[in-house]
Amino acid sequence: MKKLLIAALTALSLNAANLHFSLHKMETGKGDTLFIIGGIHGNEPGGYFAPMLFLSHYKITEGNVWVVPNLNFDSILQNQRGIYGDMNRKFAVIKKDDKDKEIVDDIKKLMLDPKVSLILNLHDGHGFYRPIPKNDLFNPKAWGQAFIIDQQALAGTKYGNLAEIASKVAKKNNIVLQEDVHEFNVKNTQTKDEDEAMRQSLTYFAIQNKKPAMAVETSKNISDLPTKVLYQLKSFEEFMQLMNIKYKRDFELNLKNVTALLKEYGELEIPPHKIKLPLSDLKPSIGYFPIDAKGLVYKSQNPLVAVIKSKSGYDVYNGNIKVSSLSTQSYTFDDSLKEVEAVSDGKLQKVAIGSYLNVKNSFKINVPSDYRLNIIGFSKKGAENESGIEVAKSEFDKNYSLDKSAKIYRAEIYKGKSFCGMVVVKFD
Numbered sequence: 253m254k255k256l257l258i259a260a261l262t263a264l265s266l267n268a269a270n271l272h273f274s275l276h277k278m279e280t281g282k283g284d285t286l287f288i289i290g291g292i293h294g295n296e297p298g299g300y301f302a303p304m305l306f307l308s309h310y311k312i313t314e315g316n317v318w319v320v321p322n323l324n325f326d327s328i329l330q331n332q333r334g335i336y337g338d339m340n341r342k343f344a345v346i347k348k349d350d351k352d353k354e355i356v357d358d359i360k361k362l363m364l365d366p367k368v369s370l371i372l373n374l375h376d377g378h379g380f381y382r383p384i385p386k387n388d389l390f391n392p393k394a395w396g397q398a399f400i401i402d403q404q405a406l407a408g409t410k411y412g413n414l415a416e417i418a419s420k421v422a423k424k425n426n427i428v429l430q431e432d433v434h435e436f437n438v439k440n441t442q443t444k445d446e447d448e449a450m451r452q453s454l455t456y457f458a459i460q461n462k463k464p465a466m467a468v469e470t471s472k473n474i475s476d477l478p479t480k481v482l483y484q485l486k487s488f489e490e491f492m493q494l495m496n497i498k499y500k501r502d503f504e505l506n507l508k509n510v511t512a513l514l515k516e517y518g519e520l521e522i523p524p525h526k527i528k529l530p531l532s533d534l535k536p537s538i539g540y541f542p543i544d545a546k547g548l549v550y551k552s553q554n555p556l557v558a559v560i561k562s563k564s565g566y567d568v569y570n571g572n573i574k575v576s577s578l579s580t581q582s583y584t585f586d587d588s589l590k591e592v593e594a595v596s597d598g599k600l601q602k603v604a605i606g607s608y609l610n611v612k613n614s615f616k617i618n619v620p621s622d623y624r625l626n627i628i629g630f631s632k633k634g635a636e637n638e639s640g641i642e643v644a645k646s647e648f649d650k651n652y653s654l655d656k657s658a659k660i661y662r663a664e665i666y667k668g669k670s671f672c673g674m675v676v677v678k679f680d
């Protein structure tokens with residue numbers, strides 16, 4: 253299986269959004285391709301955390317799945333529907349100077365790729381769609397807990413039986429309902445004749461270009477994110493089954509597991525091999541964080557991780573969750589050292605810079621003579637260089653831990669005034 257990252261770079265044009273989406277191709281080369289597009293609306297987290305989990309915990313063994321987990325990335329970070337306006341109303345016409353233009357143009361191109369056989373556009377919609385009006389939340393105008401189709405069918409395409417496919421998947425989703433009122437239905441907006449606004453949407457653009465597409469909506473009125481993510485993942489699986497796409501996932505699909513997996517934020521890496529930071533339990537603010545004077549470059553396995561300039565440094569996000577604020581200090585980055593020697597609980601080992609040193613009780617790190625080690629949160633009178641000094645967990649000042657549980661500390665290596673990298677010490 254190939255997993256390819258095509259575009260996750262900061263846009264270059266001034267008149268463009270700050271962050272571009274990333275495309276992940278999970279391909280076996282044979283069979284049909286399902287294209288999952290998440291995050292068109294930034295305040296609909298079910299629609300982007302589901303594809304994020306899908307990317308990290310599923311493997312495709314037959315057929316192909318393309319995933320864009322973060323289409324409207326700038327709006328996701330701000331938890332806003334669309335900071336440059338509603339992106340899902342820009343697929344018929346878009347102004348030349350619209351900040352979303354590059355993103356809309358790029359996603360359109362991908363959608364029209366001849367390989368793509370079916371497109372899903374993910375949302376958390378208002379209320380709970382019901383064909384018969386009951387009250388404010390349960391009525392035909394609601395969008396939540398529904399598969400939204402623009403028309404009954406799209407003739408001449410393999411997956412053009414939209415209503416039939418949608419109702420099959422809805423029925424399957426209704427097997428894993430956490431509450432009866434969460435039942436899924438199919439909503440046909442009859443876009444061509446009856447819904448002018450929807451004529452500007454992503455799915456209708458697809459339909460007009462002979463690409464089967466539909467929206468998968470969980471409800472904004474379900475406040476529990478894992479519940480929404482569970483429903484989205486279940487529907488991906490049902491669509492894949494319909495398309496003969498085979499997969500493996502590394503967990504059992506239930507609410508408890510999805511809840512636990514959503515607490516894993518992944519890592520932030522500062523290349524090349526400078527810093528690796530575990531994000532899940534990171535403290536809300538971290539001081540004196542070293543950063544390259546030439547500017548920040550970072551990467552993460554989690555496609556929803558972004559690091560954004562703030563007043564005092566940078567803020568780290570996982571989707572709409574602000575993970576931590578880093579107050580930064582800039583340094584010249586020195587790449588001359590790749591690894592150091594460390595002793596963890598009496599055991600000698602080599603540790604790559606920009607990686608972890610696992611420790612039970614105590615450790616020491618030896619850096620070469622022209623380098624200096626600074627263990628943050630530990631100080632020994634008279635020692636400016638902490639190379640070769642044995643340090644026990646109890647000697648740390650917890651205020652300086654990287655994590656809320658006070659188990660993770662940083663050891664920073666310098667050469668003169670330059671920063672050479674960090675070893676993150678993890679106590680059991």
Ligand SMILES: [Zn+2]
Nearest residue numbers: 293296375376
């Ligand atoms: Zn939406």
